[in-house]
Amino acid sequence: MTDNPERKPVFTSKPASPSRLADGVSDAIAAALFDGRISPGEPLPPEGEIAREFGVSKPIAREALRQLTAAGLIFTQQGKVARAKALSGEPMDRIYGYAVRSSLKRLQEANEMRRVIETGIARLAAERRDPEGLEAMRQGLVDMQASLHEPAGFTAADILFHLGLAMATGNAMIRVQMEGMRSVQREVSELFSRRANRSDADWRATIARHQAIYDAIAAGDADLAEQSIRVHFDAADIASLEVADKLGGGAS
Template identity: 65%
Template sequence: MIDKRKSEALFEAMPPTGRLADAVSQSIAGALLEGRIAPGEALPSEGEIAREFGISKPIAREALRQLAGVGLIHTQQGKVARAKALNGEPLDRFYGYAVRSSLKRLREANEMRRVVETGIAQLAAERRAPEGIARMEEATQLMRETILEPGGFTECDIAFHLGMAAATGNSMIKVQMEGLGSIQREVSELFSRRSNRTKADWEHTIARHEAVLEAIRAGAVEAARASIEAHYEAADLASLEVAGDPGPGGPRA
């Protein structure tokens, strides 16, 4: 639990205008995002928050509800709220609903992902954070071990793109890429489920990932952009062509 004596320095002053619950949640969010409250750490109680900000307990409760809704804290009835590690889970849930709702939404989401990841690949080539490159290398190796295994291969694919985000050294990009996981999983699974996919097709997919990795590892910004574009043209867009016959539970146009 946070030391009550430190609570005054914990939160920034509320802005003078706007809804009280919004202002309180923004102040607490600032403490969470800047690391003044660590993941897993308990927040002050509703009563303590109310006293700190000079508000009622229902307003404090609403502020905490807002923070829980965007995934910054975990709340449970009868227990104090706790900070969560910053991640893309709320975005991932939203995109999951969207891409499973219709083929149109899947196409739109994948188009958005393509635009986003092109920029990510370029920034990753500029910065080349070692942790991200190591994760990309591990993912490509595991892809070779999961050839012809759609489920395992999809998870390796997702891990590769998360590694690419980590290679930028940008925490907001990492969260965004985590949020795109549902889109990537749906597209990758569609591609992997094609009845006419050969082992050579799987190997070509790995080769495209290795080309992206090599460009980023070499710091070749333009090559990174070209490689990720080529990957999309050959893989993701092809998979959407077979999405018109999604099978049970798949997205419908």
């Protein structure tokens, strides 16, 4: 986009109050990003044009863009206009990553959070069965089979499976939430996959639990999908206790 006063306005709302002007500007730009008026990779108007369109100063427009950059909605480079980013869970992923690496207690809390969230996701996935999500889950299962006894590959397959679970709901915000929990999934999966006492039967039991979740969702059985994912997290809780024992009882 060029600094052109004749360009059709992109933003449909203006800051309602003279206070917190940058928040109002960033909210309006975010709305344009979320509803598709600005596509991923597309440049935003120059800072001066944003300031004129909203009737604010350049420093206010600059602060609004800084807020959006911090939120992971746009990216900026020195001397260039800002560009829209695709909606993703990257900002949450960074925050959760710091948290789960800080202590075993935070890791256990994060796994508890996943149980609460993914139980509801499994039900909705079974009700909607978005084909793209089902395919991602199926590929995750294939990759798990190909990565037996290989923690890194198995972890990547596990993350793909659970992302597919979210995608199967057909809900973009749920997908973003699951992307935001990748660091939690990665930390949990890597810890469990690297347990010295993890047997071949244990690896295969993990795949079987994922297969049960997939089968229930593919069949459209919401009750069974919820039951299957609860069984999966029950097993994860048992493994958590084993890890906690190895690491000294779960001190925070």
